[in-house]
Amino acid sequence: MDTLISIGELSSSTGISIRAIRYYEEIGLLIPYKTSQNNYRYYSDMEKGKLGVILILKKMGFSLREIKTRRSVGSLAGGFDEKDE
DNA sequence: CTTCTAACA
DNA sequence: TGTTAGTA
Numbered sequence: 508m509d510t511l512i513s514i515g516e517l518s519s520s521t522g523i524s525i526r527a528i529r530y531y532e533e534i535g536l537l538i539p540y541k542t543s544q545n546n547y548r549y550y551s552d553m554e555k556g557k558l559g560v561i562l563i564l565k566k567m568g569f570s571l572r573e574i575k576t577r578r579s580v581g582s583l584a585g586g587f588d589e590k591d592e
Numbered sequence: 593c594t595t596c597t598a599a600c601a
Numbered sequence: 602t603g604t605t606a607g608t609a
Contacts (some may be wrong), residue, residue: 518594524602524603526603527602530602545595545596545609546595546596546597548595
């Protein structure tokens with residue numbers, strides 16, 4: 508099922524501020540599905556899983572910049588950016 | 593009511 | 602990170 512949720516749903520579901528979610532996208536550690544309408548961001552349950560890992564890493568004391576390169580924990584999110592640097 | 597961009601504090 | 606302005 509491609510359950511796409513809006514940023515508001517994701518924020519209320521994860522407890523993160525919309526501002527933070529947009530910021531994660533800005534730094535490239537969370538990539539939503541841009542849909543046609545106006546540039547609305549829609550996320551799937553996979554993004555929510557990635558965001559969950561990000562929260563854990565942050566809570567552990569990782570900087571957003573470190574998390575961005577934490578593709579080594581791909582097994583956790585099952586879909587991190589296998590991009591280099 | 594909800595979302596988006598951009599810039600400022 | 603919060604928030605404000607105007608908009609669809």
